[in-house]
Amino acid sequence: xxxxxxxxxxxxxxxxxxxxxxxxxxxxxxxxxxxxxxxxxxxxxxxxxxxxxxxxxxxxxxxxxxxxxxxxxxxxxxxxxxxxxxxxxxxxxxxxxxxxx
Numbered sequence: 001x002x003x004x005x006x007x008x009x010x011x012x013x014x015x016x017x018x019x020x021x022x023x024x025x026x027x028x029x030x031x032x033x034x035x036x037x038x039x040x041x042x043x044x045x046x047x048x049x050x051x052x053x054x055x056x057x058x059x060x061x062x063x064x065x066x067x068x069x070x071x072x073x074x075x076x077x078x079x080x081x082x083x084x085x086x087x088x089x090x091x092x093x094x095x096x097x098x099x100x101x
Contacts, residue, residue, distance in 0.1 A: 004041065016088045022051055026050070034075070039069050051090075056089065058078060059091070062092065062094055081093045
């Protein structure tokens with residue numbers, strides 16, 4: 001497994017094109033389930049189940065104390081805490097690892 005990776009470039013374009021709908025569909029406070037698609041030392045990028053064209057970011061500071069960065073493919077759940085307009089990312093606070101996977 002590659003320890004650190006970025007989401008593929010095609011995701012960025014799809015996220016940009018769907019940004020207005022993403023913000024409308026995922027207001028702050030929305031509970032989401034997602035899958036890790038890439039990770040960096042500062043957090044993980046996720047694909048959100050309900051809005052697959054969206055790119056989510058769960059920063060390590062938004063994970064429970066002592067959490068380890070989950071590997072790609074890991075299922076997670078959390079709540080939307082913001083929208084990063086400049087890079088079309090949904091910011092998520094991790095609540096727990098999903099029961100599946």
